[in-house]
Amino acid sequence: MNARSIMLILWPSFLLAGVGSAVVFAFIDPLDVAIFGHIRPSREWLYAMGFFAFWGMTALSSLLTVLMLPDKSAQTDSDIDF
Template identity: 60%
Template sequence: MTARAVMLVLWPAFLVAGVISAIVFAFVDPLEVTVLGVQPFEREYFYAVSFFFFWILTSLSSLMTVLMLPNKSFLTDSDPQF
C-alpha cells in the first residue's frame, strides 16, 4: 500500500472517530462508567482510549472498503486520474 492509500484510509477514519467520540461523550460521562463496581480510569484516559478504539474500528471499515474496490489504479502515486 502506498502512502496515498494509507491516507485514504486513515484520514476519513480519524474524522469519523472524532465525531463518534463527540456523540458518545455527549451522553456518557466517563466517571460514571464502572467495571465490577470499580471506576478503573480517569476521565482524560478514558477519552483517549475510547477515541483510539473508535479510530481503529473506523480504520478497519475504511480499509475493507479500499480492499474491495474493483479498480485500485488510483491508489498508486503516479498521475492520479479522479
C-alpha cells in the first residue's frame, strides 16, 4: 500500500468523522453522558473520543473499499472497467 492509497483512506474518513461528530454532538450534550453510571468525562475528552471513534469507523470502511478493488495486474483485456 502506497502513500496515495493511505491518503485515499484517511482524508475522506477524516472529513466524514468531522461531519458525523458535529451532527451527533449537536443533539447530545457531553455533560449529560455518564460512563458506567459514575464517571463524568470532560466535554473536550468526549468530543475527542467521539471524533476518533467516527474516524476509525469511517477509515475502516474506506480501507475495506480499497482492499476490495480489483488488482490491475490481474485484469485481462476482456475485463470490463467500471
